[in-house]
Amino acid sequence: MKKRDVVIIGGSAAGMMTATTVKRRYPDKQVTMIRNVSKTPVPCGIPYIYGTLKAVEKNIIPDDKLLAMGIEIIADHVERVERSDKTVHFSNEESLSYDKLVLATGSKPVVPPIPGVELDNVFTVAKDPFFLQRIFTALQQARQVVVIGGGFIGVEMAEQIAALQNEMKQGASVALVEMLPHCLLLACEEEFCIEAEKELQQDGVTLYTNSRVEKLEGAEGRVTGVKLADGRTLAADVVILGIGALPNIDLAEQMELEADPRLGIKVDDQMRTADPDIYSAGDCASKFSFFDKQPSCIRLASVAATEGLIAGSNLYADKPRRTIGALGAFATQIGARAIGAAGYTTRSAAAEGIEVVIGDTTAPNRHPGGLPGCIADMRVKMLFRKQDGVLIGGHVIGGEATADMANVIAVAIQKHMTAEELATMQYATHPLLTASPLTYHIMVAAELAAAKL
Amino acid sequence: MKKRDVVIIGGSAAGMMTATTVKRRYPDKQVTMIRNVSKTPVPCGIPYIYGTLKAVEKNIIPDDKLLAMGIEIIADHVERVERSDKTVHFSNEESLSYDKLVLATGSKPVVPPIPGVELDNVFTVAKDPFFLQRIFTALQQARQVVVIGGGFIGVEMAEQIAALQNEMKQGASVALVEMLPHCLLLACEEEFCIEAEKELQQDGVTLYTNSRVEKLEGAEGRVTGVKLADGRTLAADVVILGIGALPNIDLAEQMELEADPRLGIKVDDQMRTADPDIYSAGDCASKFSFFDKQPSCIRLASVAATEGLIAGSNLYADKPRRTIGALGAFATQIGARAIGAAGYTTRSAAAEGIEVVIGDTTAPNRHPGGLPGCIADMRVKMLFRKQDGVLIGGHVIGGEATADMANVIAVAIQKHMTAEELATMQYATHPLLTASPLTYHIMVAAELAAAKL
Numbered sequence: 001m002k003k004r005d006v007v008i009i010g011g012s013a014a015g016m017m018t019a020t021t022v023k024r025r026y027p028d029k030q031v032t033m034i035r036n037v038s039k040t041p042v043p044c045g046i047p048y049i050y051g052t053l054k055a056v057e058k059n060i061i062p063d064d065k066l067l068a069m070g071i072e073i074i075a076d077h078v079e080r081v082e083r084s085d086k087t088v089h090f091s092n093e094e095s096l097s098y099d100k101l102v103l104a105t106g107s108k109p110v111v112p113p114i115p116g117v118e119l120d121n122v123f124t125v126a127k128d129p130f131f132l133q134r135i136f137t138a139l140q141q142a143r144q145v146v147v148i149g150g151g152f153i154g155v156e157m158a159e160q161i162a163a164l165q166n167e168m169k170q171g172a173s174v175a176l177v178e179m180l181p182h183c184l185l186l187a188c189e190e191e192f193c194i195e196a197e198k199e200l201q202q203d204g205v206t207l208y209t210n211s212r213v214e215k216l217e218g219a220e221g222r223v224t225g226v227k228l229a230d231g232r233t234l235a236a237d238v239v240i241l242g243i244g245a246l247p248n249i250d251l252a253e254q255m256e257l258e259a260d261p262r263l264g265i266k267v268d269d270q271m272r273t274a275d276p277d278i279y280s281a282g283d284c285a286s287k288f289s290f291f292d293k294q295p296s297c298i299r300l301a302s303v304a305a306t307e308g309l310i311a312g313s314n315l316y317a318d319k320p321r322r323t324i325g326a327l328g329a330f331a332t333q334i335g336a337r338a339i340g341a342a343g344y345t346t347r348s349a350a351a352e353g354i355e356v357v358i359g360d361t362t363a364p365n366r367h368p369g370g371l372p373g374c375i376a377d378m379r380v381k382m383l384f385r386k387q388d389g390v391l392i393g394g395h396v397i398g399g400e401a402t403a404d405m406a407n408v409i410a411v412a413i414q415k416h417m418t419a420e421e422l423a424t425m426q427y428a429t430h431p432l433l434t435a436s437p438l439t440y441h442i443m444v445a446a447e448l449a450a451a452k453l
Numbered sequence: 454m455k456k457r458d459v460v461i462i463g464g465s466a467a468g469m470m471t472a473t474t475v476k477r478r479y480p481d482k483q484v485t486m487i488r489n490v491s492k493t494p495v496p497c498g499i500p501y502i503y504g505t506l507k508a509v510e511k512n513i514i515p516d517d518k519l520l521a522m523g524i525e526i527i528a529d530h531v532e533r534v535e536r537s538d539k540t541v542h543f544s545n546e547e548s549l550s551y552d553k554l555v556l557a558t559g560s561k562p563v564v565p566p567i568p569g570v571e572l573d574n575v576f577t578v579a580k581d582p583f584f585l586q587r588i589f590t591a592l593q594q595a596r597q598v599v600v601i602g603g604g605f606i607g608v609e610m611a612e613q614i615a616a617l618q619n620e621m622k623q624g625a626s627v628a629l630v631e632m633l634p635h636c637l638l639l640a641c642e643e644e645f646c647i648e649a650e651k652e653l654q655q656d657g658v659t660l661y662t663n664s665r666v667e668k669l670e671g672a673e674g675r676v677t678g679v680k681l682a683d684g685r686t687l688a689a690d691v692v693i694l695g696i697g698a699l700p701n702i703d704l705a706e707q708m709e710l711e712a713d714p715r716l717g718i719k720v721d722d723q724m725r726t727a728d729p730d731i732y733s734a735g736d737c738a739s740k741f742s743f744f745d746k747q748p749s750c751i752r753l754a755s756v757a758a759t760e761g762l763i764a765g766s767n768l769y770a771d772k773p774r775r776t777i778g779a780l781g782a783f784a785t786q787i788g789a790r791a792i793g794a795a796g797y798t799t800r801s802a803a804a805e806g807i808e809v810v811i812g813d814t815t816a817p818n819r820h821p822g823g824l825p826g827c828i829a830d831m832r833v834k835m836l837f838r839k840q841d842g843v844l845i846g847g848h849v850i851g852g853e854a855t856a857d858m859a860n861v862i863a864v865a866i867q868k869h870m871t872a873e874e875l876a877t878m879q880y881a882t883h884p885l886l887t888a889s890p891l892t893y894h895i896m897v898a899a900e901l902a903a904a905k906l
Contacts, residue, residue: 016891024900042889048885324878330881338886411864421868424762425864426782427864428784429856431498433856443759
C-alpha cells in the first residue's frame with residue numbers, strides 16, 4: 001500500500017497552508033493533499049466571479065506553487081479513515097496510509113430549516129467550481145434574485161449580482177433579506193453598516209432588514225418567491241442562501257474523533273486531536289476566542305491559514321506553536337466603500353458587559369485633501385477596555401488601505417496594546433497614501449481615547 | 454502685557470500637534486501658536502505642488518480646526534525670548550508672556566558649502582508659501598532642471614518636476630544628482646531603490662548616482678550649470694537643493710538653551726529643556742534612536758507629530774508621557790510604485806554589526822490576481838535580529854496600501870515583536886484589497902524568517 005509521511009484531507013486555506021508549511025519546515029517529508037474538487041476556488045473570491053471576474057475559472061487557486069514544492073495533490077473523495085492502521089480509503093477502493101494526518105475538511109453552508117429550500121434555483125454558496133458555475137448560469141437568466149443573509153458573504157454576493165444585472169440589458173432585480181436591523185451587524189459598527197447599506201442601495205439592491213424568512217414558495221419544483229414572516233412575499237426565480245457555515249465533521253465522526261456539529265472537531269491549542277497522529281485546522285476544527293478563551297464559532301480564511309501554519313509546523317516540532325485563539329479580523333468592499341474590522345464592536349462589547357472607551361476620528365486619507373484618490377471621510381473607530389486601556393476592537397471605513405489599516409489594529413489587539421502606546425507611536429505617512437501625520441487615524445483615535453482614560 | 458498659558462513658537466507639524474493636544478487635554482488653558490509664515494504649507498506635500506496640485510495654495514494646512522478649538526494664531530517674527538520674565542518679543546516691539554513655552558521652530562534646509570549656491574535660480578525647499586511660489590515660477594520657465602540630493606525630498610521633487618515638464622509643450626530636462634550608489638539608499642533596501650530609479654527614468658529623469666557636486670556655475674549672477682567631481686557639467690537654469698535639513702536653533706541659542714547645530718535643542722524623553730517651563734518638539738528638538746537610545750538625526754513629520762503630542766500632554770500632566778525614541782517610518786510614491794519602510798535596512802544593520810535573518814516574499818496584492826488594481830509583484834522584506842528574532846526593519850513596495858502595511862511593521866517594531874508572533878497572528882484580508890490569507894506578505898515574510906531562526 002502507498003504510504004506518505006503527511007496526508008492532509010482538504011485543499012482550501014487550512015489544507016494548503018498546512019501542506020506548504022510542512023514542506024518548508026520539513027522538506028524531506030512526503031506530503032499529500034487530498035481534495036474532493038478538481039480545482040480549488042479562492043474561497044473569499046467567490047462573490048467576485050459573478051460581477052467582476054465573470055468566469056468561475058478566473059477564481060481558482062493555482063496548484064503550481066504546491067506542485068513545485070513537491071506536494072502531491074489527489075482529487076478524490078475520501079470514504080473513510082481507519083485510525084487502527086492509519087489508512088485513508090478512497091471511494092474508488094484505493095487507499096493511502098499516513099504517518100501524520102491533518103483534517104482540513106472545511107465547512108458546509110447552512111441550509112435553514114424552512115419549507116422550500118429544496119426547490120430548484122435555491123443555491124447555497126458552496127466551494128465547488130461546478131456548483132458555482134450552476135449559480136452563474138442561473139443568475140444570467142434570472143429576473144428576480146433574492147439573497148438571504150446579510151453577513152459578509154450575503155452582502156458581497158448581493159453587490160456582485162447587482163453589478164452583473166446592471167450590466168445586462170434587462171437585468172434582474174436584486175433583494176437582500178437580513179434578520180437583524182442591519183447588514184454586517186455582527187462584525188461591524190452600526191454606522192459603518194449603514195454606509196454599506198447605502199452603497200448596496202445605490203447599486204440597486206433592495207434591502208429587507210429586520211426580516212425573517214418564513215418559507216420559500218415554488219411552482220413545478222422551482223422557486224417563485226420568498227415569504228417573509230411579516231406577510232410580504234418577494235418574487236424570486238433565483239434564491240441565494242448566505243447565512244453561514246457549519247464545520248464539516250462527517251469524516252471525523254466516521255473516525256470516532258470527538259466533534260461537535262456547531263463547534264467542530266475537538267483540538268487543543270496546538271491543533272492536535274485526541275489521536276496523537278491526527279491534527280485538524282481550519283473551518284472544521286474547534287476554536288476558542290482570542291479574548292476570553294471560550295469556544296468560538298469565528299470561521300474565516302485568515303483563522304484557517306494561521307491554524308494551518310501552526311498545525312503544519314507542529315507535526316514534527318520539538319517546540320510546538322500554540323494558537324492565541326480566533327480573532328475576527330475582516331475586510332470587505334461594498335461599492336466605493338472598503339470596510340475593515342477587528343475584534344469587538346460597541347454592540348458585542350456591551351452584550352458581554354465590557355465597559356469601553358471609544359476613540360473615533362474622521363479625516364481625509366490624503367494630505368492635502370485635494371490630492372487624487374482622496375476619500376474625505378475616512379473614519380476609524382477604536383474600542384479600548386475602560387479598566388486597563390487595552391485595545392479590543394477597531395473599525396475602519398475608507399479606501400484601498402482599509403484592510404491594512406485594520407491589520408495595524410488587528411496586530412495591536414493581538415499584542416494587547418493600550419491607547420497610550422498607540423497614541424505615542426510613530427506611523428509612516430505620505431501625501432498620496434495616507435492622512436497627515438497630524439490626523440493619522442489610528443494615532444488620533446488612540447489619543448482621543450487615551451485622553452478619556 | 455498680554456499673557457497666555459501656553460505659547461508655542463512654530464506652526465508646522467510639531468507646533469500644531471502641541472497646540473491641539475494642549476487644548477484637548479487642558480481645555481481651559483489659553484494657547485497661542487506663533488508662526489513666521491502667513492499660512493503653513495503641508496510639509497510633505499510640497500513636491501506635489503509642482504506636478505500634481507499645480508498651485509501653492511492647494512497645499513496649505515487649514516487653520517479652521519485650530520481656530521475652532523480656541524487656539525490663537527499669530528503670524529509674526531519672534532525676535533527674542535526673555536526667560537527671566539518669561540516673555541516673547543516680536544520684531545514689531547510687541548510682546549507676549551507665557552506660563553509654558555514650546556519651541557517648535559523646525560529645521561532649515563542644508564545649503565552645501567560649495568561655490569555657486571548663492572546664484573539666482575538655486576533653490577532650497579523651504580516651508581514658506583512665497584518661496585515655494587518662486588520655485589514654481591522658475592520651474593515653469595526652466596529649460597534644464599537639476600535636483601541635487603536623492604533622498605525622499607529630492608526624489609519626490611524630481612519626479613514631480615518631471616511630471617510638470619512632461620505636461621508642458623517644451624518642458625525642461627530633469628536631472629537628479631546623488632552621491633551614493635542609489636537614491637533613497639539611507640532609508641530603503643537597495644532593490645527597492647532600483648525600482649524607484651526605474652520609475653524616475655521612465656518619467657524622464659536622468660540619474661547621476663555616485664556623483665558628487667563640485668560647484669555650481671553661473672553667468673550674470675544666474676546658475677548655468679552643475680559641475681560634478683568627475684569633470685562632467687550638467688547644464689542647468691534651475692537647481693533644487695534637496696540634501697537635508699538641520700535643526701533651527703537660532704532662537705534657542707539667543708535664549709541660552711543648550712542646543713547642538715546638528716542634533717538640535719537639548720530635551721529629555723519628556724520633551725523638556727533644562728528650563729522647567731520650556732519644552733521643545735519636532736525637527737528643532739534633539740532625539741535619540743528608538744533602537745540604541747543614541748542621539749539620532751531622524752527628522753520626520755511623523756516624529757514631530759508624536760513629539761508634539763507628548764510635549765503638549767506633558768505641560769500640565771501629573772504623569773508624564775515619554776518618547777520611545779525616533780524610528781524612521783517612511784512612505785513615498787514614485788511613479789506607479791509606492792515604497793514604505795520602517796527601521797533598519799540590510800545595509801544599516803550590517804553597518805552596525807547586527808546579524809539579521811530576512812523574510813522576503815513577493816505576491817499579488819489581490820486574490821485572485823485577475824482582480825482590478827492588482828500589483829502582481831508587491832513585495833515585503835522584513836529584518837529580524839538573529840539573536841532573539843525581534844523585528845528591527847521592514848520594507849514594502851506595492852500599491853496604495855503600502856504605507857499602512859509599513860505601519861503594521863512600524864507598530865510591530867515599536868512593540869518589539871518577533872518573527873514567531875507575526876507569523877502566527879491573524880490578518881484581515883480581502884480579494885479586492887490584499888493578498889490572500891495564504892500569501893499575506895507580513896505573515897509569510899515573518900514565517901520565512903521564523904523557519905530560519
